[in-house]
Amino acid sequence: AQSVTQLDSHVSVSEGTPVLLRCNYSSSYSPSLFWYVQHPNKGLQLLLKYTSAATLVKGINGFEAEFKKSETSFHLTKPSAHMSDAAEYFCVVWTGNQFYFGTGTSLTVIP
Amino acid sequence: DGGITQSPKYLFRKEGQNVTLSCEQNLNHDAMYWYRQDPGQGLRLIYYSQIVNDFQKGDIAEGYSVSREKKESFPLTVTSAQKNPTAFYLCASSPRGTGATHEQYFGPGTRLTVT
Secondary structure (H helix, E strand, C coil): CCEEEECCCEEEEECCCCEEECEEEECCCCCEEEEEEECCCCCEEEEEEECCCCCEEECHHHCEEEEECCCCEEEEEECCCCHHHCEEEEEEEECCCCEEECCCEEEEEEC | CCCEEEECCEEEECCCCCEEEEEEECCCCCEEEEEEECCCCCEEEEEEEEECCEEEECCCCCCEEECCCECCECCEEECCCCCCCCEEEEEEEECCCCCCCCCCEECCCEEEEEC
């Protein structure tokens, strides 16, 4: 069975502090993994993607994620949160046949 | 500019009426998708198409219909049979084939309100 679990539905951080959004997946195949960001009433924007190259992936706006096969995880991090990072974040898995979406993590950034 | 357009951004309909949401892409992608998003929830797949003149049901296809007559266009019709049609609808496309990285590109969405 394939699935994606985002471990936190809400995360709050203070501006300037690190961000960690957690994602675990289960897949019978070697997956492609993505993180998307969605601002209110907007479409989803691709932050970064893992496609079996380097396990540490750098994305836009200072975000990065590390693929850990042994832990089946693909957590999203950023060293220093900015107010503009407040949004909904989705972890997505492509198994070669279908996309699977996590339920999303809402990030709040406190000034 | 390359991308996906959805129109209109906001749509209001009376209960019992069919309504068609537009989705157009100029990315030359083979695959296109329709998702529904409800408040506080993730995305749920309605229909997808991997090639022109072919499409498959997703997880929540009941009450919806699609067509794929052109590579660039994938309109979604919300029929009167859909019991709870008020939602935010997102269209996406992705490249396919050997070497494709399969990331999806999303349109800005259409918010449908049915009263």
